[in-house]
Amino acid sequence: MKSSNLIKLFTLSFLFVSLFSCGKYEEGPSISLLPKNSRLQQKWRPIQSVDGNSGTVTNIDNDGSYIEFKKGGTSQYYYHDIMSFIGVDAATGTWVFSSDKTQLIHTTDAIQMAGITVWPTSETTYTIKKLKINSLGLESENGDKTYYEYY
Secondary structure (H helix, E strand, O other): OHHHHHHHHHHHHHHHHHHHOOOOOOOOOOOOOOOHHHHHOOEEEEEEEEOOOOOOEEEOOOOOOEEEEOOOOEEEEEOHHHHHHHOOOOEEEEEEEOOOOOEEEEEEOOEEEOOEEEEOOEEEEEEEEEEOOOEEEEEOOOOOEEEEEEO
16 A cells, blocks of 8 residues: 555656756757657748847748758758859758757758859857747857747
């Protein structure tokens, strides 16, 4: 009888701590049954940016821009304003989580046209603010935030 009560108490304590503990990301979720890789590995459309210095919020129109994090650590990136101008379908790259999975390191490969580099290789480390199945929030090293929705 006593061991039954002890098991119930342990189970209740575990559930309480799991449900009300702080999540890994500032803006959620507090708990998720899906692994972080599964939540990230999809195509994302930018919907909002927040200037890190002024706090100015800008809604982003759907112009076809996206970032796609693929299984195996590869990515595709399309930024309409620049890439449509230079006639590029998408940039490729790689991604990896930091060891504690609070940051995302994204490397974009160089784009060359006629032997001239029109988009240099770049690596950016983002702090993950939100990682839900249908919404993502990333903060760049300069404090600017970009929010995405499932595309």
